[in-house]
Every structure is written in structure tokens, then in C-alpha cells.
Amino acid sequence: MECQVGYWLIVSELDGKCCPEYKCEPKRVCVHKDIEYQPGASVPGSECQNCTCTNTMDSNSSLLKIVCDVRKCEKNCEMGYEYVKINSHECCGSCVQTNCVLNVNGTKRLLKQGETWSTPENKCYEYTCIKSHETFTVIISHTVCPAFQQSNCQPDTIQTAANGCCKICVEKEKACKLVSMKTRIKHKDCWSKEEVDVPYCEGSCNTFTKYSAGAMQHSCTCCKEARYSNRTVDLQCPNEKVVPHTYIHVEECGCSHTDCTTAAGHPARKRRSFTLL
Template sequence: MGLINGTCYECSCSNNANPISGLLDFICSPIVCNATCQKGFEYETVSGQCCGKCVQKKCIFTASDNTVKDIEVGRTSRDVVGDAETRSCVDYMCKNLNGQFVVQEVRTVCPAFNPSNCEDGTERTDAGGCCKTCTPKSFCNLISEEVEVIKGDCKTKFNQTSCVGGCASYSKYSAREKRMDHKCECCRENQVVLERLALTCEDGSKIYQDHQVVKSCQCTGGRCIEWETGGTTR
């Protein structure tokens, strides 16, 4: 093996003598180096040798879709899994630890997200750039549950109504006013009536007791009270 005009050759003597000179021929053939490297590796020449070698330069990992990917040291690659309602992200970070290429995985599982529960035009990605979020729609619903009213040996059952829901509230900095701006709403009764309940006693007699019954609910604004720490409450 030798280097001739920048090209490596592998030389050997032939088995048959040259018919003219009577000497064995010296046959040389160029050496073809395989410079094709797998993903994440690069071909580098080696001083004093005809052929170089493949040297790892990037981290290699298998993504969730079973594809093999590479990533440079210090860089991060994101793999998004699932749809908007069941979204999760895997961040792959490449590190070189004493010559060893290591892939660190950080998985983010997003909370359930339903665009139909959002105020129009408020959908956005959170600060981490993975999960979807929005300003939820306000809702305030009237619900009822059967309860038993007891007074002494007299009792009755009736449907007690109440208000349940999530109403618009926020706390954000106003650059225009140079202060925190707050909005506080809560789900509360809108219409209440007084109903008289008849409680049946063990001897068959009846007594009567008045109860307030919620007939309708709505989101109602209120004044946000400042905490000493700068937070707010209602």
C-alpha cells in the first residue's frame, strides 16, 4: 500500500512473469475508501492513513413515530404527540458528556383542552410552547339536588337549587395605566323566591317551614379587594 500523487494504491506482485522482461509484474490498484457514514456521524481523514473514519458529531435518537433523527450538541428537538385535546410534547436535548453523546428527554403532558370551551379568538400556546390554552367561556348553571329537611320528628324532601359555574376573572398588568388591572365575576343567584315546605310528623300532623329557592343564576361582577401582597380576592 502506498501513496502516489495523492491517491492510495495497493500493490502486489503478479504470479506470472512478463513474457518480454521475464520478470514478475508489479500490479497496483487504487484503494476506494468508503466515506459514507450513518446518521449523526461525519467522515474525517486520518493522518498517515489512506482511508479516514466516521466520527460521531451529533446525538441519535428514535422519535415517537419510530423515525431515527439526529441533533447537534446543545440543541433541542421537539416531538409533538396527540391532538389538541390530548397533546403532549417530548423535548430531546443532546449533550456531550466526556465524549459520550447522551440524549436527555423532557416530557410535558398537557391538560385536556377543548376549543369549544374557549372564548372566540383567545386560543394560544402557553409559555412553554407546547400546550394549548385560552380564556374559558363564562358559564353559570342552575343545578338541583334532593335534600331532606328534618325538624324534630317531622321531615320532608325537596329539590334544593344552587348556582355552579366559572365566570370571567383575570389579573393583568395594564401598560397604559401602569398598574395591575383586575376583573372579578362570580356565579351567583339572580332570582330567589320563598317557598313554604310542609313537613310531615310521625303522628300525621304537618308543620310548615319557609326556604329560599334559587330560580335563576348569572355571572355577576364584583369589586376585587387588594391583598397586602398585591394579589386580589372578592
């Protein structure tokens, strides 16, 4: 004789009887899909159930009873994530990242994909949210402002540039100064093999025209070399000949007076006359 899963086979030898008696008695187990489970053990259920083998007797089967609870899905996601159920056959979904989470000075802020944001206090730093595959990342860009000297600005002209970061102003006239430059020197068809230092003078000097004592007074100065020297460099010619060439090397610049060109007289404008018809 064979017993079902979850039952013991009991064999009894009775006095006065030739054959023993066979009897199936229930074990203290739960049975699910022909598998025995001990009390307290987890029993597989559906996707949305949590089942457990209890110590309570099931009156219908004389075995222990299986109790199932509905599985609770955790739908509370962190900031920047949303609960999404992708597969319909699954009981619960998962938290999927949908935004960037920016933490600036302990304050968190959400940024959408492609969104750029800066703090009102510091527009020089920009935070941009980008997406790579399924990951959202914040990229930080820093604007480096050019050197700014308030003393070199005209009064009441200091303002913030369009980027909201750098300060700009209307600069005062730039003084005459020496500007360094490197270039290849050419003379006729010959060139220097390498670039050489050829400084030059650039900037403004105090030049003005004003009315004084019944006439226009002109004062002209120009930015020009104040000290220079002659230097020699070898030039390579097309015929492979190397020739020396002397050029002027400016060492110091300054403002020097010069003659102002007399402005030509302006002829009187003729008034146009119109006849109304």
C-alpha cells in the first residue's frame, strides 16, 4: 500500500488476524504541488502572494493549513526616481531614474534631461543634466572670466555680462604700450626660417581738438617707438642662398608730439527749396 504525499504508512499487527492492517495517517506538514513543507516554512504562491505553512490543522485534508497574504509592492522611490511596472505578468514594478538630482550646499533640486541651471548667487557655474544609456548625470561647466580691473573703467559703466557671470565695463583709453609679436620676416623673396620677435607700439595718446581764443586748438600725440635697436636675422632665399637682413626691434614705446593735419574747411550747406503743388 502507498500513501499520498504528506501521509505516513502505519502497519499494525493484530492478534487473531493473519494479515497486518495498513493505514495512512497525516503528518504535521503542509503539502503544495506534491511537495511537503514544515510548519513556518515559506510556500511558493502566485506572483503577488506570500504564503506560509502554519501549525493550524486544515479540516478538509487533515494536514497543516497554508495561509497566503497579498504581497505589498514598495512604491516609495527616492528623489529623481519613479515607480514603473514594465512587465504586466510581474506583481511589482521597480524604481526607475527619470531625472538628475543636484545637491548644492545641502539643497536638492531636480533637473530634467538637457536642462541647465545655475544658482542665483553664482552664475559662473552651470549644471546640466545628461542621460547616458539609463543613467542620468550632472555635468558642471565653469565660466572663467577675463581679468577685470575696476580702476580701468569709466564711471558708472560697470555691469554684468549677458552670461550673468562676468563683469564688464566701458574701458578708459588704453595707454600706449609695447606689444610683443612673433612673425617671419620677409624681404623681397626671402624669408626667415623661424619666427622672430618683432614688438610694436599700440595704444592711445592724449590727442584733442578744442575751441580756444577764437580758434580751434589742435594737440596731437601718437604712440610710437621711444627706444629701439637694430637686429640681424638670416633669410632663406629661393635659390637656397642665405642672406643677412637688419630690422628694427622696438624696445620701448611712448607718446610723442606730432603735427596735426589741418582740417579742410567745410563749405556751407545749400538749403533746398521745395515748391508745393
